[in-house]
Amino acid sequence: MKKWIPAAAGLVTGLMAATVFFADFSPGPTGEAAKDTANKSNAEKVYVPFGEKDDYYLFASGGHSGQMFIYGVPSMRHIRTVPVFSPDSATGYGFDTHSKEMMGGYTWGDLHHPAFSETDGDYDGKYMFATDVGNSRAAAMNLETFTVRDIINVPNTSGPHCAAFVTQNTEYMFLPTRFAVPIGSEYADLDDYSTKYRGVMSAVTFDQNKEKLNIAYQVALPPWSYDLSDAGKKMSADWAVMTTYNTEEATTNLEINASQADRDFIVLFNWKELEKMVADGQYDDVTGQKMIFPEKHKGGIYLVPVAKSPHGVDVTPDGTRFIASGKLAPAMTVFSFEKAFAAIEAQDFSGERNGIPIINYDSIVEREVNPENALGPLHTQFDDKGMAYTTMFITSEIVKWDPNTGETLDRVPVQYSPGHSVAAEGDTVAPDGKYLVALNKIAKDSYLSVGPSHPESMQLIDISGKMEVIQSAPVNPEPHYAQMIKADKIKTITVYPKDEKNPNATYEQDKTKIVRNGNKVDVYGIAMRSKFIFDSKAKRPDTIEVNEGDHVTIHLTNIDFDQDITHGFAINGYDLNIEVQPGQVNTVEFVADKAGTFPLYCTNFCSALHQEMTGYFLVKPKK
C-alpha cells in the first residue's frame, strides 16, 4: 500500500497537448419531461421565495476582478460584490480617502483564497480575510458592514496565493508565496535562481480592536512555488501544512520542467515553535521583516514527500490527518499527524532540502487513495460525518470517499473542470454536511453565451444523500476558493452609529460649513433625503464654489439613520464618486484643476425625489 503512484500514463503529455477530458454528462430527461419529474424537486430545493432567506452565505474569491462575491445558498443568487483589492465606483471604493489610502496606489488585485476568522476552530462570523496574488497584499473585511477595514503590502511574498487560511483562534494567517523572488524583489539573474531566489511564507496577525493587519514574521523557504494550505485543528492546532510544486527549481517552461520530479513536498510547520524562535531572536532583520532562515534557524519546519505537483492539502475536521492531492498523480494521500509528530520526535528523516528535514514518507502515510479512472484530484472538503469530497479536475467530477478506509462512496459529474469545492462550514472542526459547491473553471455551453470569454460556473450539490447537482450558477471571473458560513452567524449593522468624536462628522444642518484657508477648501456637508447641504447659511446651500487650483476636501455625513438609505455623491465630469451609507461619514479629496460649471448629484437612488438631489460645483477660472 505504501507505494508511489506514478503519474497516469501519458497524463502529463496529454495535459501539455491541452487535451482536457470531460466526464460524460448525462442530463437525464430533458424538456417538459424533465420539468415534470427529476428536476422538479431540484427546483424546489433551491427556490427561496420572497419572505424567506437563504440558509448560508457563500463568500467566493473574485480572482483577478480583485473583489469578493457574496452568494446566497441554496438559491445561488449573487447578493453583492464587495470591493477589496480593485476600485469599485458603485460603492466609491478607491475614491474616498480611506479606501484610496488602503489601495496604496494599486488599481487592481487578484483575490485568491478567502478565509473567515475562527474561534475554537469554528467560523465566528466576525471577519473575512483574503490575499492578492497580483500585487502581493492581504486584506481584512469587517462582517458587520461588509467593508474592508485594512490592506497591507506583503513584501518578499510574491503572490500570496493559497492563503489566507487561519489558525483555529485566528492567531495567524499564513501567506505562502506562489512565486519565488529574490528577497526584496531585487533584480537577480535567473541563472542564480537556486541561490538568490526564495519562496517566502508570511505569518500575518490581525488586531480586531484596531482592525489592523501586521506581518509578525516571515520564513525564507526554498525557491519553490507554494500552493493550497491549511491550518491544523484540535490535536494539530499548533501546526499548518502547505503544498509545493516546482521543487525542481525550474526557471522556464514550467509546464514541462516543473513536472519532472516524481515527488514534491508538503511543508509541515509548527507555528507555536516559529513564534518562539522569533521571540528568542532566531531570525534575521531583512527588508524590515523578521525573517527565519531555516538553514540557519533550525526547527519547526519539515518536509513531507508527496506525489508530484500537488495542488491540495487539507486537514480533516478532527485534526488527526492531512490529505494531499496530486494534480499530476491520480491519488489522494492520507497522512497521520500523530505519526508525523512521532517521526519528528524520532528524527525519522530521509534527508533534507535546503536545511529542512524530510520526514520519512513510509513512516507517516496512512494510505494512498486512487478512485478508479478519477484524474486530477485537487482539493478535499468534508461533511458532518468526516467523509471526504475531492474535486477531480480532469475527469470533471466530485468523488466522495472515506478517509478511514479509502473506500469510494459516491461520484457526481460537474460541468466542467472543478478547481476547488467548498462544503457548508467546510473548513471548521464541525462541517454541516448538506451542501457542497463545486467551483468549476470551465462553463463552456452551460449558459447563454456572452461572447468568446465565458463565465465560470458554480454548481450546488446536495450531499445529504446520494450526491446530486441541484443548481448551476454562472459567476464573473474568477472564483478560486470560497467559504460557506451559516447565515445566522453573521450579524450586520443597519446604520452606522453616530460618532460625535469624529471631527469630520456633521449631524446638524446648521453646523454645515465651507472653510477656506488659502487655497485649501474644506467642506463639512450633509446628505439627506433629498438634498445636499454644504453650508446651510448660504444662498444656495447645495452649491460649492471654489477657485481653479484649490485643494478641495469634502466631508459628507449621511444623516438618514434609516435602513437602506445610502446616498452617493458625484461631480459630473470631475471623475469622482463616493458613497455614504446610513449614518456614515466619508471624505473625498481632490484638486479643482478644471474651471467651469459641474453639476453634483446623488448617485445612489435614495427617494422619490432622488433626481432632485443635485447641486453645482462651480470652479472660477484663474485670471
Added chain:
Amino acid sequence: MKKWIPAAAGLVTGLMAATVFFADFSPGPTGEAAKDTANKSNAEKVYVPFGEKDDYYLFASGGHSGQMFIYGVPSMRHIRTVPVFSPDSATGYGFDTHSKEMMGGYTWGDLHHPAFSETDGDYDGKYMFATDVGNSRAAAMNLETFTVRDIINVPNTSGPHCAAFVTQNTEYMFLPTRFAVPIGSEYADLDDYSTKYRGVMSAVTFDQNKEKLNIAYQVALPPWSYDLSDAGKKMSADWAVMTTYNTEEATTNLEINASQADRDFIVLFNWKELEKMVADGQYDDVTGQKMIFPEKHKGGIYLVPVAKSPHGVDVTPDGTRFIASGKLAPAMTVFSFEKAFAAIEAQDFSGERNGIPIINYDSIVEREVNPENALGPLHTQFDDKGMAYTTMFITSEIVKWDPNTGETLDRVPVQYSPGHSVAAEGDTVAPDGKYLVALNKIAKDSYLSVGPSHPESMQLIDISGKMEVIQSAPVNPEPHYAQMIKADKIKTITVYPKDEKNPNATYEQDKTKIVRNGNKVDVYGIAMRSKFIFDSKAKRPDTIEVNEGDHVTIHLTNIDFDQDITHGFAINGYDLNIEVQPGQVNTVEFVADKAGTFPLYCTNFCSALHQEMTGYFLVKPKK
C-alpha cells in the same frame, strides 16, 4: 376628463419628509407549507436545469458601477458583468491600450439607460448602447463579443441621463441632458441660470462598419432637466419624446423648488426635420458641434404640457400614442400622435417657452388614467396585446391597464419602490408578453443582509395570466433601466478569427520576438496552454528582460482557437493585467519604472497546468 390632476394631497410634503409608503406585502403561506403549495409552481417556472438555457437575456444598466449586468430570464441568474465606463481588472478593461484609450482617462461612469440597436423597430441583437451620467459619455457594445467598441465624450450634454434610446432603424440615439450647464461647461454664476445655462440634447449616430459613434448635431433646449425619453414607432417613427422637470429653472433645493409648477412638459420633436435643418445650415457652430438654437432656428420641436415632474414617457408599440407618467401627480396621461400632428399643422398652440411652441393640451390628450390609490407612476411597458404596465414607485406595485380605455386590469405588489420595469422585447413594435421585470430601488429585508448598504432588487413577474412575482434577484448597484431580448437574437462568436493583417498579431511560435529600439521595447508574444512565449529563440522564452525606465509594449496573441480558453497576463507588483480571449490579440503599454524581479503569470484559469503558466519580468536597475 380633460382636467388637470393636482398632486395628491400632501404628497409632495410627504415625500420631502422622506416618508415612503410601501404596499402591504402578503407573502402568503410561508415555510414548508409554502414550498409544498403556492410556491412550487414558481420554483419550476424559474428553474433552468443544466443542459437547458434561459429564454431571454436581460441587459441591466449598472448605474454608478459604470458596467452592464447581463442576466438570464427566467432564472434571473447573473451571467456576466460587461465593463463599459469603469475599468474592470477581471477582463483587463481599462488596462489594455484599446480600452484604456476608450476610457479617456476616466476611472468611473454612471451607466444609465441601455438600448439595443433596432431594425424595423425590432431589437436586431447586433449592438447595445448606453450613456454615462457621471462623466457625460456614450458607448456602443458589440454583441458578437459582448465588448465595448467605442466610447465618445458628449460635450454640452451634462449627464446624458434617460438615454440611449434609438430610432426604429438605429438612425440616431438621442441623449437629453439631465443637468443644465453653460454651453462648453464654462463657469457662469447661477444667478444667470435662465440666460446662460442650457439643457442640450445630442443626436448621436453609430457607424456599424467602422464601429464608431459620432455626434451628428445638438439642440440647445431650455435650462431644464430632461428625463425618460422614447423614440416614435411606425406612424410616429420620425418623432421622439422626452420628459422634463425643473421647468421652474430652480437653482437650489430642487426637491422643493423644482416641484412648484403644476405642469412640466414633454418635448416632442421631429428628428427628420432637425436633420434637414442641419443639412440646410440652420445651426450655429459651437464648441465644435452643430448646435440648433430653437429660438433662432424654428421648427421641429414642440412642448406638450403634462402633470408635474414626470419621470416617464413611453410610446405604445403601435406608435400611435405616447404616455407620460407624473411622479408627483398620480396619473398616466395618454396623448395621441395623430392629434399632435394635427395640432402642429393647425398651429394649435397655447403659448411658447424659450421660443418653442406649446401645443394645446386639450387638443391632443386622450385620457388621464388614475388607478385608485396608485401613487408615483414612473414608467410604462407593454405586452403583446398592447396592454400597459406602469411602475408605481410610492405604492410599490405594478399596475396593468388598458391604454384604449384607461381601465385598470390587474395589480401586483413588488418589493420595493420600482423605478423602471422592463418587458420582454418591451421597447419594440412587437413586445412578447410573458415576462416583466420590476427594477426595484429598495430591497430592505429581501435578502441576507450584507451590511448597511443593501443590494437593489429585480423581480420577475409572470404576465402571461394574472400577474405574479415568481422570482426575486438581488443585484449590485444600480440598475436604472434594462432591456430584455429573445436569446436567439444574439449570435456571439466563439473565438476571434485570425487577422493576418494585424501587425501586432503573432500566430506562430517562431515569429515571437522582442524588439529593442533605444529605450523602447516591443514584445510580440504568444499565450497558449500552458505557457507564454515572448521569444522562442531565447534561453528562457517566457522571460522578458528590460532596463529600468524602458518603455515596454507587449503584444500578446492567444493562439488557442478553442472555446472558453481565455488567458490573462499580469506582472506581479506592476499593477497591470490584460486578457486575451481565444484568438484575440491585445496590447499593454507601460514604463518599467521599478527595477527588480517581477513574476508574470496567466490570471485567467486555462488548463490543468495553468499554475505553471508563468515567467519573469526582469528589470535591470539603472547604474
